Amino acid sequence: MTPTHTLEINGTRLWQSLMDLARIGATDKGGNCRLALTELDGQGRDLVVGWMKEAGLEITIDQVGNIFGRRPGKNPGLPPVATGSHIDTQPTGGKFDGCFGVMAGLEVMRTLQDHGIETEAPLELIIWTNEEGTRFVPVMMGSGVFCKIFPLETALSAVDVNGKSVRNELANIGYNGQAPVPDHELGSYFEAHIEQGPILEAADNVIGVVSGSLGLRWYDVTVTGMEAHAGPTPMPMRRDALYAATHLMQEVIRIALDYAPEGRGTVGVANVYPSSRNVIPGKVTFSVDLRHERADKLAEMDARLRAACTALANGTTTGYTVDVQLQDIQHFPPTPFTPELVNAVREQAEARGYSHQSIVTGAGHDAVYVARVAPTAMIFVPCKDGISHNEIEDAKPEHLEAGANVLLGALLERAGRVA
Amino acid sequence: MTPTHTLEINGTRLWQSLMDLARIGATDKGGNCRLALTELDGQGRDLVVGWMKEAGLEITIDQVGNIFGRRPGKNPGLPPVATGSHIDTQPTGGKFDGCFGVMAGLEVMRTLQDHGIETEAPLELIIWTNEEGTRFVPVMMGSGVFCKIFPLETALSAVDVNGKSVRNELANIGYNGQAPVPDHELGSYFEAHIEQGPILEAADNVIGVVSGSLGLRWYDVTVTGMEAHAGPTPMPMRRDALYAATHLMQEVIRIALDYAPEGRGTVGVANVYPSSRNVIPGKVTFSVDLRHERADKLAEMDARLRAACTALANGTTTGYTVDVQLQDIQHFPPTPFTPELVNAVREQAEARGYSHQSIVTGAGHDAVYVARVAPTAMIFVPCKDGISHNEIEDAKPEHLEAGANVLLGALLERAGRVA
Numbered sequence: 001m002t003p004t005h006t007l008e009i010n011g012t013r014l015w016q017s018l019m020d021l022a023r024i025g026a027t028d029k030g031g032n033c034r035l036a037l038t039e040l041d042g043q044g045r046d047l048v049v050g051w052m053k054e055a056g057l058e059i060t061i062d063q064v065g066n067i068f069g070r071r072p073g074k075n076p077g078l079p080p081v082a083t084g085s086h087i088d089t090q091p092t093g094g095k096f097d098g099c100f101g102v103m104a105g106l107e108v109m110r111t112l113q114d115h116g117i118e119t120e121a122p123l124e125l126i127i128w129t130n131e132e133g134t135r136f137v138p139v140m141m142g143s144g145v146f147c148k149i150f151p152l153e154t155a156l157s158a159v160d161v162n163g164k165s166v167r168n169e170l171a172n173i174g175y176n177g178q179a180p181v182p183d184h185e186l187g188s189y190f191e192a193h194i195e196q197g198p199i200l201e202a203a204d205n206v207i208g209v210v211s212g213s214l215g216l217r218w219y220d221v222t223v224t225g226m227e228a229h230a231g232p233t234p235m236p237m238r239r240d241a242l243y244a245a246t247h248l249m250q251e252v253i254r255i256a257l258d259y260a261p262e263g264r265g266t267v268g269v270a271n272v273y274p275s276s277r278n279v280i281p282g283k284v285t286f287s288v289d290l291r292h293e294r295a296d297k298l299a300e301m302d303a304r305l306r307a308a309c310t311a312l313a314n315g316t317t318t319g320y321t322v323d324v325q326l327q328d329i330q331h332f333p334p335t336p337f338t339p340e341l342v343n344a345v346r347e348q349a350e351a352r353g354y355s356h357q358s359i360v361t362g363a364g365h366d367a368v369y370v371a372r373v374a375p376t377a378m379i380f381v382p383c384k385d386g387i388s389h390n391e392i393e394d395a396k397p398e399h400l401e402a403g404a405n406v407l408l409g410a411l412l413e414r415a416g417r418v419a
Numbered sequence: 420m421t422p423t424h425t426l427e428i429n430g431t432r433l434w435q436s437l438m439d440l441a442r443i444g445a446t447d448k449g450g451n452c453r454l455a456l457t458e459l460d461g462q463g464r465d466l467v468v469g470w471m472k473e474a475g476l477e478i479t480i481d482q483v484g485n486i487f488g489r490r491p492g493k494n495p496g497l498p499p500v501a502t503g504s505h506i507d508t509q510p511t512g513g514k515f516d517g518c519f520g521v522m523a524g525l526e527v528m529r530t531l532q533d534h535g536i537e538t539e540a541p542l543e544l545i546i547w548t549n550e551e552g553t554r555f556v557p558v559m560m561g562s563g564v565f566c567k568i569f570p571l572e573t574a575l576s577a578v579d580v581n582g583k584s585v586r587n588e589l590a591n592i593g594y595n596g597q598a599p600v601p602d603h604e605l606g607s608y609f610e611a612h613i614e615q616g617p618i619l620e621a622a623d624n625v626i627g628v629v630s631g632s633l634g635l636r637w638y639d640v641t642v643t644g645m646e647a648h649a650g651p652t653p654m655p656m657r658r659d660a661l662y663a664a665t666h667l668m669q670e671v672i673r674i675a676l677d678y679a680p681e682g683r684g685t686v687g688v689a690n691v692y693p694s695s696r697n698v699i700p701g702k703v704t705f706s707v708d709l710r711h712e713r714a715d716k717l718a719e720m721d722a723r724l725r726a727a728c729t730a731l732a733n734g735t736t737t738g739y740t741v742d743v744q745l746q747d748i749q750h751f752p753p754t755p756f757t758p759e760l761v762n763a764v765r766e767q768a769e770a771r772g773y774s775h776q777s778i779v780t781g782a783g784h785d786a787v788y789v790a791r792v793a794p795t796a797m798i799f800v801p802c803k804d805g806i807s808h809n810e811i812e813d814a815k816p817e818h819l820e821a822g823a824n825v826l827l828g829a830l831l832e833r834a835g836r837v838a
Contacts, residue, residue, distance in 0.1 A: 197651025
């Protein structure tokens with residue numbers, strides 16, 4: 001019997017399947033547009049489900065359109081060791097975000113079929129519905145319902161900008177399944193994904209051993225000063241809302257730098273009122289995004305932000321008072337992945353000689369929800385320049401192959417290979 | 420003969436005329452909406468021209484609709500000593516901006532008539548067309564043509580958002596005069612105006628002796644970094660355009676503070692791209708407005724801004740490079756007013772016992788153009804909270820009366836009172 005760590009998937013077949021899937025909804029710039037539950041998404045699902053059946057998987061569709069492809073194990077009483085991701089894309093998305101995780105799982109199933117390998121526990125390949133959340137919110141919809149983050153009805157009654165509902169659009173493409181959500185437990189869950197960031201590429205590492213996801217806090221801030229004419233108003237008599245706000249914007253970055261390397265801080269949106277060249281701004285609104293791997297550190301960052309708001313409001317920062325409103329918009333605590341599964345990923349990378357490093361995911365993934373209900377880990381591979389959610393998103397075939405090999409090994413290790 | 424410095428205008432009549440004019444185009448919130456060359460502007464002009472005729476003034480209308488009311492002097496060969504302002508308003512304007520200057524001049528003419536006072540030089544009350552520039556650009560249109568800042572045809576062919584031209588709208592309200600622009604010189608020009616800023620009120624002074632207008636430089640700045648996902652991108656690998664831009668925005672304020680008290684700096688407009696909560700900004704555009712009373716200081720401020728752009732671009736400021744484009748939008752050099760006329764204003768305030776101070780105007784006025792062709796000065800009175808271009812614009816009757824008394828005295832001093 002070939003030892004697991006020398007058993008390899010077929011990299012050429014993996015790449016070809018990714019390219020074949022990418023033809024559906026291909027964009028002129030080399031990207032992909034297959035928004036969730038559109039006819040193109042339906043065509044993509046049909047293509048992949050066909051491949052899953054050819055690989056010997058037994059298909060179940062649940063009521064939110066999640067697709068489960070089961071490969072029986074020797075012991076049908078064990079919960080399945082699962083892998084998966086999504087195949088819906090952003091409007092100007094790439095070929096790899098989501099699709100790589102599904103195609104890597106498919107390639108593992110094909111490889112096991114080629115080699116006639118049996119496992120103790122069943123294996124399962126999952127395609128989650130509407131991960132991107134571009135057409136329908138909530139994002140990570142299919143995994144969210146499966147993991148009981150929100151009710152099925154919330155998902156089914158969501159409508160797009162044209163008033164079309166998830167319920168109707170699922171039926172329209174024939175993926176309004178009958179299985180309850182959820183109707184089974186997962187023994188383990190692995191998700192392979194492009195990194196969507198620049199870390200692996202910069203370090204020249206092939207495999208990211210993902211230890212968990214960053215916690216996230218989103219806020220909206222409103223700074224109100226006093227609108228006045230730019231000409232006649234001397235500097236000391238101003239209560240310039242924008243000048244005040246820039247101090248808080250910079251503090252967001254300083255907080256993140258002080259919590260390096262895992263602290264992150266971003267001001268992505270800012271609006272100035274009344275927005276006239278010769279009027280001192282009376283009001284500025286902006287978003288704040290703080291992230292950290294550890295809940296205690298994220299709480300400290302939150303406290304720093306609140307203290308900065310107070311100092312800005314009472315005039316300590318600028319010498320004049322302003323009104324500062326900090327509104328909580330969203331709070332996801334950090335999600336550590338399961339150490340045994342994380343170790344399985346690391347050991348496979350090590351055994352196969354792939355350069356690797358620990359990493360956390362800053363982006364949301366179905367795995368982050370699944371981690372709440374089942375042992376979970378993720379496998380990252382580099383993407384070009386760290387760019388994703390973009391038609392120029394790119395990844396190297398050898399990196400994708402390496403990621404799928406690690407997935408193969410980790411799944412076999414968790415499911416138990418029958419000698 | 421009553422000495423000039425004890426001769427007084429009728430404050431009650433001045434206030435009443437301001438309130439009567441404010442009925443035309445009155446807004447619900449107590450403001451005024453008489454946009455240039457609308458029917459309401461026509462009604463306002465008709466009312467004031469009627470009063471001017473009653474005060475014994477001889478009316479001339481020029482081809483851009485400027486109204487001149489001449490009070491003959493003993494020596495008709497002398498150029499007139501003039502005063503005036505405008506009676507068009509902002510869409511949500513107040514009762515005093517512009518109107519006070521015209522009504523103060525009218526009240527001086529009425530007072531001279533009441534007392535049978537004759538002057539050596541003729542006196543002239545001028546209503547300039549379209550000072551506000553809200554409906555038609557260029558702003559300060561009537562004085563701009565009179566002072567040869569731009570050609571008559573530029574003004575006449577200007578159109579509003581509905582495609583209506585100044586030429587047609589002047590004819591429509593009957594103010595398409597025949598007099599060439601200009602058809603005479605001005606011996607001196609005084610303009611009384613509310614301050615439109617908070618300085619006099621804060622210092623509890625009644626009269627602002629305006630020594631000139633601030634020079635102004637307008638710029639548009641574009642800072643380009645690299646758009647990236649807020650989650651997966653570590654702080655040291657970012658080229659955040661907004662974080663970079665905030666340093667330049669703050670430098671604008673620091674430059675102004677370093678050139679206190681007359682330096683002013685404002686960022687009134689800022690736009691962030693792509694403006695998504697979890698995307699690091701790739702581009703920020705913003706406006707810069709720098710002002711100073713002295714041309715050499717304004718040039719130094721300009722040099723400081725350019726140096727800050729360079730330091731930001733090459734990474735000195737933030738540790739990462741960005742592209743910084745600084746585009747010149749407008750440059751008005753400082754306009755000092757005429758010392759003899761400025762002194763005349765100060766002497767009248769002093770002789771009449773009004774608290775006063777030197778001040779510069781940060782806002783644009785017809786007087787700033789007139790200063791290029793004739794000896795000019797302005798007289799400021801306080802306005803409530805420094806607010807103008809707003810329906811809540813307000814001023815105290817006793818301050819307006821004081822301003823008109825100073826105007827009376829200054830005009831008589833320059834025109835020469837016949838004993």
